[in-house]
Amino acid sequence: MGGKAATVEKFGHKVDLFAHLLAGGGAEVKKVLEETGKSGTLEIIAKDPVICFVTEDGTHLGFGFEYLKDMLSGILVDTDEELERTYEITLDQYLKEINAPGPLRAAMNVMTLMYFVISAKYASAGEFILSSKKIIEGDPPIGYPKGGIGKIAETFVDTLKENGGELLRKRVEKILVEEGRALGVRADDGSIYEGRAIVSNAGIQATVLKLVGEDHFTKEYIDRVKSLYPSLGAIRIWYFLDTKLVSEPSLVYMPTSMPSKEIREGERNLPEPGGYVMVPSNFDPDLSPHGKQVLIATMSAPAHQKFDQKEANGWFDVLHDTVKKMIPNLEEHIEHVDYRSSDFIAKISGRDGIMDKVGGECIGLSQTPSQVGKNKPDPRSPIEGLFQVGADAGGVGIGVDLAVNSARNVSKIVSDYLK
Numbered sequence: 001m002g003g004k005a006a007t008v009e010k011f012g013h014k015v016d017l018f019a020h021l022l023a024g025g026g027a028e029v030k031k032v033l034e035e036t037g038k039s040g041t042l043e044i045i046a047k048d049p050v051i052c053f054v055t056e057d058g059t060h061l062g063f064g065f066e067y068l069k070d071m072l073s074g075i076l077v078d079t080d081e082e083l084e085r086t087y088e089i090t091l092d093q094y095l096k097e098i099n100a101p102g103p104l105r106a107a108m109n110v111m112t113l114m115y116f117v118i119s120a121k122y123a124s125a126g127e128f129i130l131s132s133k134k135i136i137e138g139d140p141p142i143g144y145p146k147g148g149i150g151k152i153a154e155t156f157v158d159t160l161k162e163n164g165g166e167l168l169r170k171r172v173e174k175i176l177v178e179e180g181r182a183l184g185v186r187a188d189d190g191s192i193y194e195g196r197a198i199v200s201n202a203g204i205q206a207t208v209l210k211l212v213g214e215d216h217f218t219k220e221y222i223d224r225v226k227s228l229y230p231s232l233g234a235i236r237i238w239y240f241l242d243t244k245l246v247s248e249p250s251l252v253y254m255p256t257s258m259p260s261k262e263i264r265e266g267e268r269n270l271p272e273p274g275g276y277v278m279v280p281s282n283f284d285p286d287l288s289p290h291g292k293q294v295l296i297a298t299m300s301a302p303a304h305q306k307f308d309q310k311e312a313n314g315w316f317d318v319l320h321d322t323v324k325k326m327i328p329n330l331e332e333h334i335e336h337v338d339y340r341s342s343d344f345i346a347k348i349s350g351r352d353g354i355m356d357k358v359g360g361e362c363i364g365l366s367q368t369p370s371q372v373g374k375n376k377p378d379p380r381s382p383i384e385g386l387f388q389v390g391a392d393a394g395g396v397g398i399g400v401d402l403a404v405n406s407a408r409n410v411s412k413i414v415s416d417y418l419k
């Protein structure tokens with residue numbers, strides 16, 4: 001439950017599967033709570049400065065909300081027409097057009113990597129501008145839910161149950177389709193659930209290629225689905241510490257070069273040092289036992305569903321060395337450690353077992369000009385009664401905010417269909 005944005009219990013800590021911050025301060029999540037009469041049931045915690053950049057010589061530079069908002073304001077556009085135009089170009093191209101100074105371009109590269117999990121060379125400028133606007137307007141601009149990132153899904157499921165819904169914890173093996181119409185799903189225990197509308201949050205490629213099957217679509221649609229490409233994947237290390245070693249909410253060590261196509265295609269063997277460390281209990285102290293801390297360290301990696309721990313071995317060394325640079329006395333305080341890579345992301349999100357080189361993506365489809373705005377897949381599938389929700393269709397924004405925005409939009413489409 002919660003998918004990639006889940007929180008689990010481990011060694012007495014509550015810990016997120018992956019490092020998460022909420023861009024826009026959970027604005028879309030708050031709208032869902034308002035719309036379901038649950039305002040105030042989820043507390044969003046703000047820490048300002050939220051990120052601390054650690055330089056090679058060990059200097060710590062706090063990155064506060066005002067600075068963030070000022071910086072993002074520098075890339076906004078004035079009109080809807082201009083926004084639409086910028087959807088068609090990359091952020092890199094746009095920054096060149098507006099003669100953005102070097103430091104702004106460098107900062108935008110880090111931002112796109114953190115938010116869209118691709119570099120500015122590929123990100124759609126318009127999609128990033130709109131997402132930046134959401135951050136600027138967010139209250140707070142960036143936040144973290146009390147109880148962990150998984151608290152969002154847990155809160156939504158409470159509402160579902162209160163309204164007669166049921167959480168089954170079964171895996172869907174097949175979406176049942178007859179004569180171009182979705183009729184229900186078959187679960188992994190063989191049971192069948194019928195429905196007038198089937199809404200899939202497994203991602204478009206897993207839904208179409210694995211859960212429905214190619215035979216039910218035209219060749220043109222299948223070719224398009226296969227040609228879609230994902231955001232980057234990630235490797236992640238949990239460090240369970242016997243003391244509170246880090247005082248900041250999160251730390252970033254800047255790579256000397258940005259990952260790009262090479263890393264996406266898994267062609268580059270080892271990355272440059274660079275990485276991100278998030279400390280959930282520095283937002284919500286109740287997440288860890290008194291006097292202890294868990295650090296979630298991460299760096300982007302190929303989204304390849306077969307990029308497993310063995311393949312990622314050297315990458316973990318690079319990330320671990322980077323974390324040691326940021327936190328010199330780290331190793332003396334480690335009680336437990338846990339390594340995961342893109343193959344785990346693929347399993348968590350149900351995107352394993354589909355095409356090569358995809359599945360382990362952090363977000364979903366890459367937010368590039370050819371895959372956002374009017375080019376984004378339609379949440380209404382060509383199969384009647386089948387809908388897509390989540391990062392891949394129907395929304396705009398960053399990570400969880402994007403998925404929840406999609407949920408709000410797609411729920412209206414599905415409600416209209418069911419009338």
Ligand SMILES: Cc1cc2nc3c(=O)[nH]c(=O)nc-3n(C[C@H](O)[C@H](O)[C@H](O)COP(=O)(O)OP(=O)(O)OC[C@H]3O[C@@H](n4cnc5c(N)ncnc54)[C@H](O)[C@@H]3O)c2cc1C
Nearest residue numbers: 003004018020021171172202349350362390391399400403
């Ligand atoms: C390393 C990492 C760092 C991230 N950092 C951030 C961040 O800081 N901020 C942020 O906002 N976002 C972040 N994200 C992204 C965020 O987690 C995702 O964008 C968001 O969870 C996408 O939600 P989704 O519903 O589209 O997909 P998912 O989270 O993948 O959810 C899909 C759900 O569907 C279920 N499912 C799939 N197939 C089946 C099936 N056949 N049967 C039953 N169930 C199925 C899965 O089990 C899962 O629960 C990060 C992700 C990763 C991996």
